Amino acid sequence: MSERKLITKIDLRVIPVLSVLYLLAFLDRTNVANAAIFGLQKDLGLSATQYSTALTVFFVPYIIFEIPSNLILKRLRPHVWLSICMFGFGLVTVCQGLVQGYGGLITTRFFLGLFEAGMFPGSFYLIGMWYKRSEAQKRYTFFFASTTLAGAFGGLLASAIGKMDGLRGYLGWRWVFIIEGSFTCLIGIIWFFLIPDFVEDAKWLTEPEREYVKQRLRDDQGKSAIERRITTKDILNCFKDYKVFLGGLMYFGLIVPAYGYAYFAPTIIKSYGYSNIGTQLHSVPPWAAAFGFSMLIAVFSDRLRHRFLFAIIPICIAVAGFAILMTVHDNHHTEYGALFLVTSGCYAAMPIIVCWFTMNLGGHHRRSVGTAWQVGFGNIGGIIASYSFEAADAKSFFHKGYSISLAFISLSAVSCVLYLLACMSQNRSRAKTPDVGITEYEKVELGDMNPDYRYML
Incomplete structure (x- = not known):
């Protein structure tokens, strides 16, 4: 089998399955925004602060259990752990449609965050162990x-x-949760048999195919050390690298505007004078535009084998969108058009940033911990986003939420520049320093910190 056919075979097995998994995870996480339009707050008697707190509670276990989840995933195998989590958050979503008060909503949001904690970092970690760095962005972006x-x-x-x-x-708001959650549970059972494991355990590849894939990954990224269990020392060593913290800040800055939009888009769009059904329908086009733009950015990023510019340009587009929203208050068509810039910019930059950082981490240990850290720390921004917008802010044209989003997206841009400079500096330093006295085993243990490794810019 040719390399192209083999990669296509991998694409068809890995990417669609994980994309459906994360689509349902994100849907079950954010459908509370759609439910709110159909009277969730009024029916449960929630104040604006209580509603925001319910959104925030999701992120507490979601942040804390990112790294432990990736460690469990490596030990149990992806198809077992991810399908368990998938069925779990589907079931919790159904329960969310049956709650009778604030306490029930808080409880279900907490467990939703717990079961969803491993979805995003686990999938990104898994994808990263199948593809070379120069071909990963299209796959990451399609998944994202x-x-x-x-x-x-x-x-x-x-x-x-x-x-x-x-x-x-x-x-109606209860049916949103019940139907979508039930569908997720059904898919979770089926996905137990479809979610791919790591290359070393892929039964759907022949032995020669597995060896070929492992070799091409070793040539690109070095040995992965999948056979060794991740220890506490591995976790601590990962955080000795300051670039890990920059990776977290890059993602953190984008999470605030991204979740601010995801959770409050219906509220913002409804302020333009649309009916409940009209609001839901008008929320669709900005998301569709974001999908097309993000895929276009990913294709060019892989073709040119470059990440920084393809992260910073969408960030600038999102900044332009927020600038319009903060200054134009008398033309709903222009305001609605600015939402396209916000979604396209934020949701095109995010997968570039995560792929850039993830694929620059070498080996199973650093990639497992680093990916979970970036996503876990970044999602602290979700807590900030939960309190950034309120329906009452429509009187002030959501100025507070837009200002907060603009500040944090600027933080992401600065962090991207610093990460670029760090990678360039270490590449230059390693090019000048000869590889002296380091064994092959030590290189594997060091991952991307070994002197032979070069970072993608």
Whole structure:
């Protein structure tokens, strides 16, 4: 089999399965925004602060359990752990549609965050162990773009489900959770048999194919050391590298505007004067545009084998979108158009940043810990985003939320520049320093910190 056919075979098995998994995870995480339009807050008697707190509670276990989840994934194998988590957050979503008050909503949001903690870093970690650095961005972006498809699909689905209001005594917002959660549970059972494991355990590849894939990855990234269990020392050593903290800040800065939009887009769009159903339908096009733009950026990024410019340009586009939203208050068409810039910019830059950082980490140990750290730390921004926008802010044209988003996206831009300079500096330093007295075993243990490794810029 030729290399091209083999990569296509891997693409068809790895990327669609993980993309559907994360699409459903993001849908079940953010459908609370669609439910709010159909009366969730009024029916449960929630104040604006209580609603924001319910959004925030999700991120507490989601942040804490990112790294432990990746360690469990490596030990149990991806198809076991990810399918368990998938069924779990689907079941919790169904329960979210049955709650009777604030306490029940808080509880279900907590467990939703717990079960979803491993989805994103686990999938990114797994994808990174299948592809070379120069070919990973298109795959990462297609996977990540499932969030934009989830946003678009969620709006369409919610507009349809909303018409079930009152069916069997349940309000429309409850059906949003019940139907979407039940579908996730069903897919979770099927996905147990479809989620791919690491290359070394892939039964759907022949032995020669597995060896070929492992060799091409060794040539690109060095040996992975999958056979050794990750220790506490490995985790601590990872945090001795200051670039790890820059990776977290790059993602953290984008999470605030990204989740601010994901959770409050229906509220923002409704302020333009649309009906409930019209609001859901108008939430779809910005997400669809973000999908197309992010894939275009990814294709060029892989073709040119460069990451920095393809992260900073979308960030600038998002900044332009927020600048328009903060200054234009008398033209709803222009404001709505600015939402396209915000979604396209944020959701195109995020997968570039995560891929750039993840694929610059060498070996299973540093990649497992580093990926989970970046996503876990970054999602602290979700807590900030939960309190950034409120329905009452429509009177001030959501100035507070837009200002916060603009500040944090600027932080991401600065962090990207610093990470670029750090990678350039270490590449130059290693080129000048000869490789003296380091064994092959030590290189494997060092991962990307070994003197032969060169970072992608």
